[in-house]
Amino acid sequence: MCRRHHPPCREPRPEPESRYQPPQIVVLRKILIIINRKAGTDREKRLGEAIRRHLPAGEFAVETTYLQYLGHGADLARDAVRRGVDTVVAVGGDGSINEIAQGLLGSRTALAIVPLGSGNGLARALKIPLDAGLALEVVANGEKRPMDAGFANEHLFLSNAGVGFDALIADRFRHSKKRGLINYARLVIGGFYSYRPAAYSIRVDGQEQGRKAFLMTVANGNQFGYEFKLAPQASVFDGLLDVCLVPPLRFWDLLPLSIRSLRGSIQQSRYMEHFTGKEIEVSSDDLNCLQVDGDAVPLTNGKTVYFRIAQGALQVMVPAQ
Known part of the structure; x- marks a missing residue:
């Protein structure tokens, strides 16, 4: 009966697969690098090469700036927190690291260190390599930990x-x-x-x-x-x-x-x-x-x-x- 009075029964034709692929949204980790210019020209050039090698543009959104006045590091760090920067990298000694940390206290933005100072006390305590390239590897592949902060008369x-x-x-x-x-x-x-x-x-x-x-x-x-x-x-x-x-x-x-x-x-x-x-x-x-x-x-x-x-x-x- 089906063949005499009706067209042949067929299964529904599958819809053709769409070739449209929605664009993948890549969220790059925001890194702000704050450099104390006392590092010297040649040292700064090598540092720039190490930054490009260890923090490639396809994985990180890197911004570099320089300390210009007393307290500038704290101002830059506070602005980085407001802008949602993931990690602020302090390039210098314990003094500039301290100044930058002042602007990060109580926030989710992490402090990272590339030690270029004399004593490098905090870097040594945190087991951060004194070699700039190896320190940048910690920035790229390390882990965040909440550390204590001390105050002396609120300093x-x-x-x-x-x-x-x-x-x-x-x-x-x-x-x-x-x-x-x-x-x-x-x-x-x-x-x-x-x-x-x-x-x-x-x-x-x-x-x-x-x-x-x-x-x-x-x-x-x-x-x-x-x-x-x-x-x-x-x-x-x-x-x-x-x-x-x-x-x-x-x-x-x-x-x-x-x-x-x-x-x-x-x-x-x-x-x-x-x-x-x-x-x-x-x-x-x-x-x-x-x-x-x-x-x-x-x-x-x-x-x-x-x-x-x-x-x-x-x-x-x-x-x-």
Whole structure:
């Protein structure tokens, strides 16, 4: 019946496949690179080549700019946060890294480091290679971790802050035209004989004690630059500050103190008293200097400095585990 009175039954013809393919939207990771121009022309040229090699245009949207005035790094970093930049790369030493970090605190934008400074304390603490190319590999393939930030009278520090002999040397180093470990050592030796250790009143999480000290340093990380470690067990991820007290020294104690600091064994010696806490108050009639991350800053609270920790306040790029 079907064949006589009706046309042959056929299955529906399939619709032809559309050849239209919607365009794929590629979201490039936004990177802002902030360079301290003290790097030098030849070094800067090699850095540019390394950036193009490790952060290729097909994978990253890279913008490069330069520090131009004091505080410019913080301004650039805040603007990067507003623009949704994924990672801000600080190219320079601990001072410029600190300045840039000020604009990133509490945000989701990560800080990455290409260490081109003298001591490179924070880079060493975070296990970031001192070679620029390898450091850029961390920018490209590392992982983000929330690290702690320290404050000394509301001055940010990422590695350490101090009010003792280190603060005096930081102030003199700031006015010196020369950089590097040799010049730093020259300032240390020259300043040692005229320095008089101060008597401090120290309150750690509410417990008060008095000490006379040559160094009175509060550490967030374990590095002071050049591989010197006053707090070898300190970590920028543990939510604690480490108080490092070095008692009054004789000149010939400087060498064994330095050797133990380089080896990371100073805490097991007579050269160090060590405490940990989250809120620290230090006062002294002889308190005249304050350094944060190796840079001298003004005292803003008379003869007292308040130290505190802000746990996980800064996202940082570190080598992938």
